[in-house]
Amino acid sequence: MNFAWIGIGVLVLAAIILVSRHSEGMVGGVTNADFASLVSGVALLIVIGGSMLASRRFNVGTALRHATIWLGAVLLLVTLYSYRTEFAGLGARVFGELVPGAPIAATDAEGRIVVTLRRDASGHFGARGTIDGAGARFIVDTGASVLTLTPATARAAGLDPDKLTFSVPVETANGVTFVAPVRVGRLEIGPLAFHDLRAYVAPPGALNDNLLGVNVLDRLASYSVRGDEMVLTGPR
Incomplete structure (x- = not known):
């Protein structure tokens, strides 16, 4: 199973929810900022944890590389959302x-x-x-x-x-x-x-x-x- 695509799917779904409900300021009783942070963490765990489970031999370097890439993706998502009005x-x-x-x-x-x-x-x-x-x-x-x-x-x-x-x-x-x-x-x-x-x-x-x-x-x-x-x- 490709956990990277699952993580991407989670981020895309979160972005859609945030854009559609940004005027209300809340998603399910959670602030938009907290919701974005929560989803970002879940996506990161899916990718890293999934990669660990799928691999018989855990490679620290590979895991760190994946974590860095996904952290960058999360930061990009948060930045785009923060400046949505300007964009x-x-x-x-x-x-x-x-x-x-x-x-x-x-x-x-x-x-x-x-x-x-x-x-x-x-x-x-x-x-x-x-x-x-x-x-x-x-x-x-x-x-x-x-x-x-x-x-x-x-x-x-x-x-x-x-x-x-x-x-x-x-x-x-x-x-x-x-x-x-x-x-x-x-x-x-x-x-x-x-x-x-x-x-x-x-x-x-x-x-x-x-x-x-x-x-x-x-x-x-x-x-x-x-x-x-x-x-x-x-x-x-």
Whole structure:
């Protein structure tokens, strides 16, 4: 029997359990740190003890070599777990660079969700999200008082533009246009979720992108611009 593979299996299973329950801080009444130490010791005993049982002649040098290798593996596992938040943030940031508009999510010291948006090539802060389950791209526009959707996005979200009344006048860069007032059940930007929002649907040809207006930003604890990044901080 290959006890090394059993030890690896124990470590992998422990890693999965720790990652899935790290927010709770406990595993079966034991702290995450103690659980990691306990499992590491068990895995080490399985490998060394198993090797001793499987071998008719116990070799001290071989046992020490195996112990050193497994101690290194245990330390690596503990280190990766300790810096899981930093690694997750780094991965999200790399993904955000590779996929323009992808929100970069994290959690601040107060436990609030923080989403960072990168400035795109056109100089806008774009974000990919969903509106009532339909995928959409948004541009943050502090000049727009209300969330405003293109006809295509509205239709994908279950709102038929042909049945809407375009009766509300709004000022745009091209003059006054008339939009249709609607209600949106759920808007998501990464892990940030907004419910029961007032929104407008623009007439055909008036918008190229959906506008994330001030009525959405006002639901946040705060929002700020830092160079080429906009930071959206959700409520607690």
